[in-house]
Amino acid sequence: VTVDLDFFRKIASAAxxxxxxxxxxHGTVDNKIEGGFDPVTEADRAAERAxxxxxxxxxxxxxxxxxxxxxxxxxxxxxxxxxxxxxxRSFISGLPVWxxxxxxxxxxxxEAGLMSQPFxxxxxxxxxxxxxxxxxxxxxxxxxxxxMDLGAATLFTTTPAYxxxxxxxxxxxxxxxxxxxxxxxxxxxxxxxxxxxxxxxxETGLQPYDIVALIPIVARAGGVVTASDGGPAEKGGxxxxxxxxxxxxxxxxxLNAR
Amino acid sequence: VTVDLDFFRKIASAAxxxxxxxxxxHGTVDNKIEGGFDPVTEADRAAERAxxxxxxxxxxxxxxxxxxxxxxxxxxxxxxxxxxxxxxRSFISGLPVWxxxxxxxxxxxxEAGLMSQPFxxxxxxxxxxxxxxxxxxxxxxxxxxxxMDLGAATLFTTTPAYxxxxxxxxxxxxxxxxxxxxxxxxxxxxxxxxxxxxxxxxETGLQPYDIVALIPIVARAGGVVTASDGGPAEKGGxxxxxxxxxxxxxxxxxLNAR
Numbered sequence: 001v002t003v004d005l006d007f008f009r010k011i012a013s014a015a016x017x018x019x020x021x022x023x024x025x026h027g028t029v030d031n032k033i034e035g036g037f038d039p040v041t042e043a044d045r046a047a048e049r050a051x052x053x054x055x056x057x058x059x060x061x062x063x064x065x066x067x068x069x070x071x072x073x074x075x076x077x078x079x080x081x082x083x084x085x086x087x088x089r090s091f092i093s094g095l096p097v098w099x100x101x102x103x104x105x106x107x108x109x110x111e112a113g114l115m116s117q118p119f120x121x122x123x124x125x126x127x128x129x130x131x132x133x134x135x136x137x138x139x140x141x142x143x144x145x146x147x148m149d150l151g152a153a154t155l156f157t158t159t160p161a162y163x164x165x166x167x168x169x170x171x172x173x174x175x176x177x178x179x180x181x182x183x184x185x186x187x188x189x190x191x192x193x194x195x196x197x198x199x200x201x202x203e204t205g206l207q208p209y210d211i212v213a214l215i216p217i218v219a220r221a222g223g224v225v226t227a228s229d230g231g232p233a234e235k236g237g238x239x240x241x242x243x244x245x246x247x248x249x250x251x252x253x254x255l256n257a258r
Numbered sequence: 259v260t261v262d263l264d265f266f267r268k269i270a271s272a273a274x275x276x277x278x279x280x281x282x283x284h285g286t287v288d289n290k291i292e293g294g295f296d297p298v299t300e301a302d303r304a305a306e307r308a309x310x311x312x313x314x315x316x317x318x319x320x321x322x323x324x325x326x327x328x329x330x331x332x333x334x335x336x337x338x339x340x341x342x343x344x345x346x347r348s349f350i351s352g353l354p355v356w357x358x359x360x361x362x363x364x365x366x367x368x369e370a371g372l373m374s375q376p377f378x379x380x381x382x383x384x385x386x387x388x389x390x391x392x393x394x395x396x397x398x399x400x401x402x403x404x405x406m407d408l409g410a411a412t413l414f415t416t417t418p419a420y421x422x423x424x425x426x427x428x429x430x431x432x433x434x435x436x437x438x439x440x441x442x443x444x445x446x447x448x449x450x451x452x453x454x455x456x457x458x459x460x461e462t463g464l465q466p467y468d469i470v471a472l473i474p475i476v477a478r479a480g481g482v483v484t485a486s487d488g489g490p491a492e493k494g495g496x497x498x499x500x501x502x503x504x505x506x507x508x509x510x511x512x513l514n515a516r
Binding site for chain 1: 442450
């Protein structure tokens with residue numbers, strides 16, 4: 001399987017054609033879950049259709065698992081896991097820190113992936129071998145920061161409120177150990193781990209389509225992404241991404257301490 | 259005093275020439291306050307010098323109050339209040355949600371202001387009469403969303419942790435009333451109130467240079483910005499920005515309830 005920048009650009013362009021015209025337009029928000037607030041836009045649905053068409057055209061025998069429309073050909077060894085707008089809350093708030101995610105799993109392991117931010121014109125991607133950035137100022141390799149100590153680390157999570165009970169206590173312990181803790185920005189935080197400007201992202205309640213694309217981007221840049229129990233991250237749940245193996249081990253120690 | 263788009267573009271360009279080349283570069287962070295984490299970059303300092311030069315050139319008798327270098331000619335009726343990088347934590351984390359702020363007070367009241375985001379190429383500004391946006395997709399008037407009810411509102415704050423004791427209780431009450439609460443993004447949240455995609459921003463511990471530029475941008479777009487006691491926002495402290503007067507009144511009621 002060849003997954004190169006050209007292919008990722010096709011996915012990013014197809015998605016952007018649906019998302020960007022609807023970004024910062026009023027009246028495109030509705031509620032997916034009655035009573036809760038889980039915004040889905042027309043952009044989300046249309047972009048997923050567009051991404052599926054690009055994948056089907058290039059890899060007709062690959063499976064596809066999406067946020068909006070479920071799965072197809074999930075018995076394939078190769079499965080694309082896509083989220084047309086990761087960070088819908090940022091999207092509906094007009095903030096340019098959402099992204100389009102498309103990740104390729106082979107036999108269940110994430111091998112390649114794309115995070116695209118069309119308003120800023122940025123791509124963060126892993127072609128299976130290296131992680132790279134393409135943006136308005138040009139391209140570069142993505143390399144994590146060599147942070148070893150929690151006391152020197154910047155930590156991001158969507159919000160501490162997502163951690164409940166003992167998990168909240170564990171998160172709070174971690175936050176108490178780091179140099180800087182900030183909230184929000186979803187996939188963009190993982191991209192910045194790969195780029196070397198954030199050291200740790202911890203999230204809970206992730207779906208596979210929230211994380212699969214980001215795993216190889218961070219890992220091939222030098223970082224580590226696992227579930228908080230140290231197992232594979234591909235199934236989502238509680239996820240730890242860290243800039244170095246050493247830092248990752250320290251985060252897991254704190255989250256799993258009793 | 260004429261403060262038009264051309265002048266704001268000069269400020270934005272002068273600042274961007276110092277900030278952008280240092281955005282997403284490693285090794286430009288230090289600590290302003292021993293023991294705390296208050297990052298200041300070379301970009302911050304250099305951009306403030308550049309902005310001051312532009313203001314002095316256009317308005318030699320105006321005063322200038324900056325984050326980095328203090329005040330000059332503060333006995334003038336016209337005082338510019340500037341923050342070269344509002345959102346330094348986002349800046350050092352590689353996130354494009356910081357901004358350059360320059361606001362003009364006349365006899366102590368904020369009358370005009372600029373928020374510039376050079377990585378995205380966006381200007382949000384008020385020339386004293388109207389609030390406008392200039393970005394990669396063109397320009398438009400800024401108009402707040404006509405949200406009247408807390409239950410329909412999106413709320414932003416940097417982090418609830420900044421509210422202490424009874425103020426935290428009041429903040430939590432407010433968060434419990436809104437449709438969606440999100441954290442972070444500093445000046446960008448105020449810009450999105452003006453643009454009609456966020457309804458409420460509540461912050462505490464603001465300095466004048468964090469808020470003065472944003473007051474007229476939000477107010478001339480149809481919103482209301484005051485201190486949480488209803489007084490003028492120009493001195494900073496605990497600040498409430500809301501998309502409509504009706505929503506603003508409801509926020510103040512909740513924050514000041516006993």
